[in-house]
Amino acid sequence: MSDPPPLPNGPGGAAILAAGIGSLALGLFAFSGDALPVLGHTLTVWPPTGPLSGVVLATIVVWLAAWLMLARRWSGRDVNLVPINLAAVTMLIAGLLLTFPPFMDLLQGR
Incomplete structure (x- = not known):
């Protein structure tokens, strides 16, 4: 009997790298929403939570898009996991x- x-x-x-991309997206959206009041107002999907609702929604969209794109591109392939990790x-x-x-305050000069 042969091995599978x-x-x-x-x-x-793809899942590992997409998680990293999603984490960075969360940090960038959170920082941008805090630093730019216009963007913070734009990101407000549900007023009781403020910009956080839009930050999370945008992050999920970026994470899922990255995962879908990478999974389709790397499906059936072996990749070097060291640089990916x-x-x-x-x-x-960076996202954290x-x-x-x-x-965030240090970067904004507060």
Whole structure:
């Protein structure tokens, strides 16, 4: 009996990188919504939560679009996960920093 063929890691790499892209998008939308009042007003989908509602909605759209695009592109392929993981972790850290109020205030000069 032969072994089944190995599964390609492309779809997993797509999910990892899309998570990093989504994290960075969350940080960028949160920072932009806080720094630019016009954008903050535009991002307000549900008034009780303020811009946060639009920030989360836009982030989910970016994350899903990135995941769909990468999964279709890397479907059935093997990819090198080392640079993908490094990029995802870097974007995750940047996204977290951009949602940390003292860091946001530092970047805005407050």
